[in-house]
Amino acid sequence: MIDEQLLRYSRQILLPDFGITGQERLRAASALVVGVGGLGSPVAMYLAAAGIGRLVLIDADTVDLSNLQRQIIHSSARIGHPKVASARDALAALNPEVDVVARREHLDEQTLPEAVADVDLVLDCCDNFTTRFAVNAACMAAGVPLVSGAVIRLEGQVTAFPGRPGGPCYQCLYPREGALDETCTANGVLAPVVGIIGCIQATEAIKILAGLGDPLFGRLLLLDAALMHWREVRLRTDPDCPICSAAAHQHGGAACKTAPAGLGAD
Ligand SMILES: [Zn+2]
Numbered sequence: 001m002i003d004e005q006l007l008r009y010s011r012q013i014l015l016p017d018f019g020i021t022g023q024e025r026l027r028a029a030s031a032l033v034v035g036v037g038g039l040g041s042p043v044a045m046y047l048a049a050a051g052i053g054r055l056v057l058i059d060a061d062t063v064d065l066s067n068l069q070r071q072i073i074h075s076s077a078r079i080g081h082p083k084v085a086s087a088r089d090a091l092a093a094l095n096p097e098v099d100v101v102a103r104r105e106h107l108d109e110q111t112l113p114e115a116v117a118d119v120d121l122v123l124d125c126c127d128n129f130t131t132r133f134a135v136n137a138a139c140m141a142a143g144v145p146l147v148s149g150a151v152i153r154l155e156g157q158v159t160a161f162p163g164r165p166g167g168p169c170y171q172c173l174y175p176r177e178g179a180l181d182e183t184c185t186a187n188g189v190l191a192p193v194v195g196i197i198g199c200i201q202a203t204e205a206i207k208i209l210a211g212l213g214d215p216l217f218g219r220l221l222l223l224d225a226a227l228m229h230w231r232e233v234r235l236r237t238d239p240d241c242p243i244c245s246a247a248a249h250q251h252g253g254a255a256c257k258t259a260p261a262g263l264g265a266d
Contacts, residue, residue, distance in 0.1 A: 025210045031054075036087045038067075160215050
């Protein structure tokens with residue numbers, strides 16, 4: 001590591017459990033950010049600032065004036081630009097050492113497996129259940145860890161999955177049937193609440209990639225920012241989850257444990 005890098009990352013290299021080894025691991029790592037909106041903004045900025053090696057950004061949208069209240073990686077000058085291009089420019093200014101790959105496209109069940117298999121970790125920063133389920137299935141199939149966040153109004157939630165067969169996975173938490181999207185467009189959202197959840201996603205990603213601390217695997221954090229109250233819920237494998245059983249079958253691992261579906265007691 002050259003002197004300039006030692007200086008740039010000195011404050012986290014100072015951390016006893018991180019050190020040069022953690023920094024080298026982070027530099028050798030790659031992550032996919034699905035959606036460069038309210039959650040993807042702090043996620044991409046913190047991962048780039050912290051020195052991740054490669055960051056793949058996927059989003060099909062362009063920057064709109066109504067995004068700027070919370071999507072802080074974008075700026076007024078870049079209204080009308082593709083979000084991934086706007087984000088790539090912001091990240092290049094923040095830390096030119098990071099290899100940023102900007103993909104302006106919709107992910108679907110065809111393109112996702114290839115995108116997921118190409119990285120060490122995935123951050124779900126999207127805004128709809130269809131993409132969330134597809135991202136989860138691709139991560140479980142590829143055995144890639146997933147850090148998932150969601151925010152609406154003044155409520156947020158964040159959790160992580162190791163991508164190992166046997167679950168739990170995102171679909172154990174939300175069965176596919178009956179999952180209805182609530183959008184920030186229709187319901188509103190308080191900007192810094194998105195930042196809080198995105199910052200936790202970035203923290204968990206760095207922990208997992210650098211081998212620091214205990215990841216949020218199998219635990220769901222729920223935030224009610226109106227009361228500034230946090231709740232932690234233990235996740236359980238849904239024995240009927242088709243994604244977990246497919247992953248267990250594919251990886252030759254144990255079948256899902258027989259535990260009650262969905263949320264456990266906190
Ligand atoms: Zn599952």
